[in-house]
Amino acid sequence: MSQTMLHPDFETLPDDRVRRLQSDLWTEQWSHLRAGSLFYAEKFGVRLSQPASLESLQELPFTEKDELRQSQEREYPFGDYITCGTDKPVRLHMTSGTTGRPLQLANSQRDVALIARIGGRAMFASGLRPGDRVVHCLNYCMWTGGVTDHMALEAAGACVIPFGVGNTQKLVDTIKDLGVNAISCTPSYPALLEKVLREQDHSPRDFGLRLGLFGGEAGLDNLEFRDAMEGVWGFGVRNANYGMSEILSNFASQCEHTNDLHFHGGDALFVEVLDAQGNSLPIKEGNSGELVCTHLQKECQPLVRYRTRDVITVTGTDTCRCGRTSWRFRVTGRTDDMFNVRGINVFPTAVQKGVMSRPDLASGQFRIVLDGPGPWDRIKLKIEAAPNLPEQEWANAVRELELAVRQHAGASAEVTLLPADSLPRTDGKTTLIERHPK
Numbered sequence: 001m002s003q004t005m006l007h008p009d010f011e012t013l014p015d016d017r018v019r020r021l022q023s024d025l026w027t028e029q030w031s032h033l034r035a036g037s038l039f040y041a042e043k044f045g046v047r048l049s050q051p052a053s054l055e056s057l058q059e060l061p062f063t064e065k066d067e068l069r070q071s072q073e074r075e076y077p078f079g080d081y082i083t084c085g086t087d088k089p090v091r092l093h094m095t096s097g098t099t100g101r102p103l104q105l106a107n108s109q110r111d112v113a114l115i116a117r118i119g120g121r122a123m124f125a126s127g128l129r130p131g132d133r134v135v136h137c138l139n140y141c142m143w144t145g146g147v148t149d150h151m152a153l154e155a156a157g158a159c160v161i162p163f164g165v166g167n168t169q170k171l172v173d174t175i176k177d178l179g180v181n182a183i184s185c186t187p188s189y190p191a192l193l194e195k196v197l198r199e200q201d202h203s204p205r206d207f208g209l210r211l212g213l214f215g216g217e218a219g220l221d222n223l224e225f226r227d228a229m230e231g232v233w234g235f236g237v238r239n240a241n242y243g244m245s246e247i248l249s250n251f252a253s254q255c256e257h258t259n260d261l262h263f264h265g266g267d268a269l270f271v272e273v274l275d276a277q278g279n280s281l282p283i284k285e286g287n288s289g290e291l292v293c294t295h296l297q298k299e300c301q302p303l304v305r306y307r308t309r310d311v312i313t314v315t316g317t318d319t320c321r322c323g324r325t326s327w328r329f330r331v332t333g334r335t336d337d338m339f340n341v342r343g344i345n346v347f348p349t350a351v352q353k354g355v356m357s358r359p360d361l362a363s364g365q366f367r368i369v370l371d372g373p374g375p376w377d378r379i380k381l382k383i384e385a386a387p388n389l390p391e392q393e394w395a396n397a398v399r400e401l402e403l404a405v406r407q408h409a410g411a412s413a414e415v416t417l418l419p420a421d422s423l424p425r426t427d428g429k430t431t432l433i434e435r436h437p438k
Contacts, residue, residue, distance in 0.1 A: 007117075025267070044061075065307070118267075128213065182211040290308065354413075
């Protein structure tokens with residue numbers, strides 16, 4: 001095994017070799033769709049009987065998440081977009097269902113192995129190694145973040161402690177007792193641990209963790225947030241786990257040389273970047289748009305031109321200092337989280353950058369408050385004060401934070417400052433937006 005890459009033969013391939021591999025895989029995947037997908041037979045019609053090529057992929061319509069829900073309502077639980085017999089799935093997961101009925105996600109043994117292999121590649125790139133002991137603190141209850149990401153950690157060669165969520169004091173004891181040196185969790189979870197440790201008059205650095213592997217929430221592209229967490233904990237912070245349950249649980253992560261995400265899934269996914277008019281842009285530095293994914297080797301529930309709603313910016317296509325040839329990107333927001341303030345489109349991640357840019361004034365915990373259906377005339381925010389900020393300085397802090405948010409998000413803000421530790425911490429995903437319908 002390479003000391004820097006889990007799969008060096010693939011991770012160092014030049015672009016033209018990757019494209020040839022993808023073309024071969026797509027030909028096989030297209031035959032699989034043609035043989036078994038009632039969903040795409042109806043959606044594509046006669047086009048499904050025609051020869052496949054990646055060059056002609058853009059002639060096909062997009063697949064939307066609502067279509068998958070409707071498919072599963074017709075044929076519950078797997079939907080008529082399943083392309084294998086019902087005896088093939090060996091694992092069933094569910095999406096969170098926060099914006100509709102949860103999707104039932106079926107994976108065959110081959111799918112499970114593929115997802116673990118690419119997830120392990122991502123974790124290894126972020127610094128996890130054989131000999132590490134990593135405590136995994138994501139929900140094991142149906143969500144892919146539990147079992148699936150656990151297997152990715154194992155695929156990187158590490159010893160995994162399957163802790164899950166809840167019982168924070170027990171987690172503190174487990175890390176100390178077992179000599180854990182890495183943690184896998186959401187980026188908001190360390191804030192909950194910090195609160196418990198403060199109550200016990202302990203420092204996070206007492207844990208001796210060397211690596212924090214994060215995913216499941218936005219914000220890790222924010223350098224201020226990352227630097228602040230590294231300063232408190234003393235570990236290397238990595239956005240190690242970017243993916244989607246219905247695609248691959250993890251197909252992108254940071255290495256130690258960049259704050260951008262490496263795309264690790266070139267042998268499993270073909271991706272496009274869509275501009276605002278729905279046109280596919282080349283994977284070229286500076287191009288920005290919605291990420292669209294097509295499976296290249298998925299057995300149970302393959303997707304074609306699936307709209308993720310994540311907005312990304314391509315940041316590099318040259319060889320990284322780590323030696324990987326994969327292209328790199330940043331996630332700048334989600335089209336379904338975006339809200340409009342006086343004609344300006346605002347992403348929560350941009351607001352977060354503003355808040356995190358002033359660690360002298362704010363703890364980093366905040367909520368965006370959206371009253372009514374919008375559009376809105378300003379960004380209403382509840383922000384926690386920094387733990388040691390005197391109350392007599394709060395009025396000035398409010399003005400400075402409003403200015404910082406405006407500089408990063410481009411719209412006026414109205415800040416209400418709250419005492420430190422007053423906003424709830426969670427051991428799962430933290431929602432940055434509070435919606436109050438009128």
